[in-house]
Amino acid sequence: MKKIISYFIKYSVAVNVVILAFVIFGIIGILRMRSSFFPLIDSQIITISVAYPGAAPQEIEEGVILKIEDNLKGLVGIERVTSTSRENGGSVTVEIEQGEDINVILAEVKNAVDRVPSFPTGMEPLVVAKQEAIRQTISFAISGETLDLATLKQIARSIEYDLRAMDGISQIEITGFPEEEIEIAVRENDLLAYGLTFQEVAQAVSRANILTTGGNIKTETEDYLIRANNRAYYGKELTNLIVRANPDGSLIRLSDVAVIRDRFSETPNASYFNGNLAVNVEISNTNNEDLLPTAAKVKDYIEDFNKRYDAVQIDITSDSSIRLEQRTQLLVVNGAEGILLVLLFLSFFLNTRLAFWVAAGIPVAFLGMFIFAGGFGVTINVLSLFGMIIVIGILVDDGIVISENIYQHYEMGKTPIRAAIDGTMEVIPPIISAIIQRFWPFQLSCF
Numbered sequence: 001m002k003k004i005i006s007y008f009i010k011y012s013v014a015v016n017v018v019i020l021a022f023v024i025f026g027i028i029g030i031l032r033m034r035s036s037f038f039p040l041i042d043s044q045i046i047t048i049s050v051a052y053p054g055a056a057p058q059e060i061e062e063g064v065i066l067k068i069e070d071n072l073k074g075l076v077g078i079e080r081v082t083s084t085s086r087e088n089g090g091s092v093t094v095e096i097e098q099g100e101d102i103n104v105i106l107a108e109v110k111n112a113v114d115r116v117p118s119f120p121t122g123m124e125p126l127v128v129a130k131q132e133a134i135r136q137t138i139s140f141a142i143s144g145e146t147l148d149l150a151t152l153k154q155i156a157r158s159i160e161y162d163l164r165a166m167d168g169i170s171q172i173e174i175t176g177f178p179e180e181e182i183e184i185a186v187r188e189n190d191l192l193a194y195g196l197t198f199q200e201v202a203q204a205v206s207r208a209n210i211l212t213t214g215g216n217i218k219t220e221t222e223d224y225l226i227r228a229n230n231r232a233y234y235g236k237e238l239t240n241l242i243v244r245a246n247p248d249g250s251l252i253r254l255s256d257v258a259v260i261r262d263r264f265s266e267t268p269n270a271s272y273f274n275g276n277l278a279v280n281v282e283i284s285n286t287n288n289e290d291l292l293p294t295a296a297k298v299k300d301y302i303e304d305f306n307k308r309y310d311a312v313q314i315d316i317t318s319d320s321s322i323r324l325e326q327r328t329q330l331l332v333v334n335g336a337e338g339i340l341l342v343l344l345f346l347s348f349f350l351n352t353r354l355a356f357w358v359a360a361g362i363p364v365a366f367l368g369m370f371i372f373a374g375g376f377g378v379t380i381n382v383l384s385l386f387g388m389i390i391v392i393g394i395l396v397d398d399g400i401v402i403s404e405n406i407y408q409h410y411e412m413g414k415t416p417i418r419a420a421i422d423g424t425m426e427v428i429p430p431i432i433s434a435i436i437q438r439f440w441p442f443q444l445s446c447f
Contacts, residue, residue: 002425009420019364026367033373035292035380036285037135037320043102045131046109048092051124061085063120068092071112077105106130134171134284138295138319140302141176141271143278144312149177149264155312156279163283163301168294171284176271178264182235190257196243201257204243235260273315280317292380295321327385334389338362338396346400350407358399365395398431 008015050064065083069092072081077100083092096105110128119126142156156174163169186201209232217224232238241254254260271278283298285291302314339359346355366388378384406423410416 029370043133046094049127050090057085139282141273141278143276176279
């Protein structure tokens, strides 16, 4: 270490080259660093989603969940398996052990699920996927004094399409309203008048409302894909559905015997903002997305939206970027204050040139850190910023100790180069010990 320090003290050009490299590559590192509220953690959870319309929880447990759990037993790398059974579906959550490759475990879980000999008839295909690690970025409420819930939902869907078109925004969740459904209210008198039964009407809706493929037809020149696409998503699309065709050619349509309308389910699910009905939109970030740019884009969109519309208003209810920006501002202010105080007091008590280089060491040290931070997966988050704020104090303290000791050796009559070498080497061991003690107090206390 003494040879390295002596070399850089004797040859100032090498020091200037290193400082210049730190400045250039450090700035590039800052521009490339992503931001997140907390440090990025890779997902360690695999989910298996089960959809079985019309099934009771016990049927799903016995016919699906238990079979999957039996095949998962014995797989290496799995820490815990939990499951939930409910009406019309269920889920299996697989937690993997720390250090295991989730992509390898995901492939093994899929193979284990495929080895299940049989599933109940009518169950939809299982979905086995890695649970993406997402973190809330910003959320807002859409409300209006005279708007009903259906209109608010339509506006929220339009806003969702606009936001998804922006680069870096992929995770959007809309809440605050029940599920939509198509209600078919059959009139008993009309059923009797046409000689129909309720079962005939239900079967007619089931047969006609389909979305399926029927294979393909190959010719010498072209291939034709056969596809039946007659699924209805709105009530008006079922109005002309044929329930029965009579021998005389007359047709009985669904609208002749039933009232068809779009409505929300009876499950109570509504939210209010400032006393008005509201729809909530929450935007989250994945590990590949940047929190601060995402929040800035959303806030710009909200500001423009509120300028264009009066009947509907968007209000931000939660913004994770505010605390992150405040912590960043605190770091910048602390760093500027530290540099200023070092320049002022060291210039007053020691030497102006010495004070300048001690103060310059603070930003140079941070720029050196930013060069390597991105490669180790470090992001700008509340914890890393807190650590940087602490490190500012350490850099200032250690810089003052080294500079004061160098100046003391210089006052003894040594040459500037010899004073710099001897003064630095004399305090290097205690400085390193102090740094270790700050970050590993438990290990040192064991001695």
